[in-house]
């Protein structure tokens with residue numbers, strides 16, 4: 613199947629008992645057994661597996677070209693599950709620009725774990741090879757990053773991980789499998805905040821891991837089952853429904869994203885526009901190589917450099933909603949320093965370029981004329 617067909621049919625089958633085209637919401641915690649240890653069907657207890665979640669997990673594996681998909685109660689729960697694969701003494705290499713919650717988990721939750729993290733600028737892969745040693749167990753990349761749209765060259769990093777027998781994990785939340793397939797480029801595991809583009813309607817918090825091999829999938833399923841941050845049946849249904857229109861939504865997100873980036877790029881009050889589709893973007897060539905489009909996330913800051921200007925702009929928006937999160941059908945605007953990335957210390961934020969006047973837009977799928985009009989009036 614090609615991608616658009618997979619979003620609808622990948623791993624799916626009609627319900628065998630009723631013919632229902634969409635899997636029913638199996639809102640049950642447990643399943644009857646005929647004799648101890650002999651369930652009626654394939655299911656025993658919903659923390660281990662639930663048929664609605666299974667349908668979603670099959671869809672996830674299909675669209676990301678992996679062997680096994682797993683659905684979690686949030687994106688961070690998915691990341692945390694993967695992190696449980698490592699032990700004291702292990703080392704992980706990651707990027708110097710990460711979603712704030714991922715950074716908070718690595719620096720605070722895993723602070724006393726004995727796992728050592730290296731935060732490097734992956735623009736220059738010598739920075740990666742310089743810190744690899746026999747304890748290095750994983751490279752974790754987010755590409756494009758939240759909020760500066762930095763990219764990591766997945767295929768080039770995969771060469772390094774393969775040569776050194778290291779796991780490569782890719783947070784594909786911003787890219788989505790519509791735009792890039794990390795497993796095809798050499799990743800071992802893909803992570804998603806399914807809250808965002810996969811679900812796509814700002815009505816659910818969910819996460820996903822997709823493993824390249826059945827063996828890794830089995831290991832991660834054991835960790836998920838044994839720690840318990842699984843996605844409920846109703847939320848699984850919502851994410852699955854969202855995936856069925858992922859290709860259509862992403863097409864419009866990309867079209868609108870490009871137009872918003874170009875409008876901002878030509879506006880006298882705007883300093884830098886961070887969008888992988890702009891030829892001036894430092895990672896444009898990598899984006900062209902590994903992505904089939906540039907997505908709907910656009911960040912920018914102000915010529916004035918004044919924090920209050922970004923706050924006033926956000927207060928004046930009418931159609932863009934000032935809110936955390938991204939990837940839904942509606943356009944959202946966010947102030948990373950004060951909202952999503954507030955957990956990163958100011959000096960670290962400024963070091964990587966998350967200024968106090970940076971604004972991040974999640975460009976939705978509304979009519980572009982209305983979106984541009986809103987930006988124009990708020991900038992004025």
Ligand SMILES: Cc1ncc(COP(=O)(O)O)c(C=O)c1O
Nearest residue numbers: 686687688711758785805807818
């Ligand atoms: C790139 C990225 N990764 C991970 C997460 C965490 O996902 P969740 O909020 O579903 O836990 C987010 C949330 O904004 C994100 O943007």
